[in-house]
Amino acid sequence: MKEEVSYESIKEAFTEYIKKHKHRRTPERYAILERIYSYEGHFNADILYNAMKSEYRVSLATIYNTLELLTECKLIIKHQIGGQFAQYEKTFGNNTHHHLICTNCGKVKEFTDKQLRLAIQNRKFAHFQMSHYSLYLYGLCQNCRIALKR
Numbered sequence: 001m002k003e004e005v006s007y008e009s010i011k012e013a014f015t016e017y018i019k020k021h022k023h024r025r026t027p028e029r030y031a032i033l034e035r036i037y038s039y040e041g042h043f044n045a046d047i048l049y050n051a052m053k054s055e056y057r058v059s060l061a062t063i064y065n066t067l068e069l070l071t072e073c074k075l076i077i078k079h080q081i082g083g084q085f086a087q088y089e090k091t092f093g094n095n096t097h098h099h100l101i102c103t104n105c106g107k108v109k110e111f112t113d114k115q116l117r118l119a120i121q122n123r124k125f126a127h128f129q130m131s132h133y134s135l136y137l138y139g140l141c142q143n144c145r146i147a148l149k150r
């Protein structure tokens with residue numbers, strides 16, 4: 001399930017989606033896509049905005065609506081965790097990983113596990129072809145565990 005997808009084909013997929021839904025093809029949107037695909041791990045709109053503003057002038061509103069578009073065309077995954085701001089990550093070029101989510105502060109930690117990965121990859125489903133998956137494990141992060149003990 002390791003997805004070898006070139007950045008060019010990702011850009012093409014985005015262009016097709018934009019055309020099909022008659023959105024505007026602005027350079028800002030492509031700059032945002034490119035920034036996202038050079039980023040490892042999770043981010044939210046603010047993190048992306050701060051990372052971009054030094055090199056590219058783009059408004060927070062543009063970031064928000066581009067994130068929506070990219071989520072719709074499945075080039076990024078949106079994680080809505082508890083009452084926290086939505087977090088995102090790229091769909092392709094990511095190693096399959098799982099998430100440990102703190103139910104108190106919303107912090108997300110990623111981990112990989114070969115055994116788990118193989119178990120899921122080898123699982124066959126009737127009438128269903130799996131493309132990708134994501135696991136969420138809920139609990140308390142160390143900081144919150146210490147803080148809540150007081």
Ligand SMILES: [Zn+2]
Pocket residue numbers: 102103104105106107140141142143144145
């Ligand atoms: Zn926490």
Ligand SMILES: [Zn+2]
Pocket residue numbers: 041042089097098099110
């Ligand atoms: Zn993740």
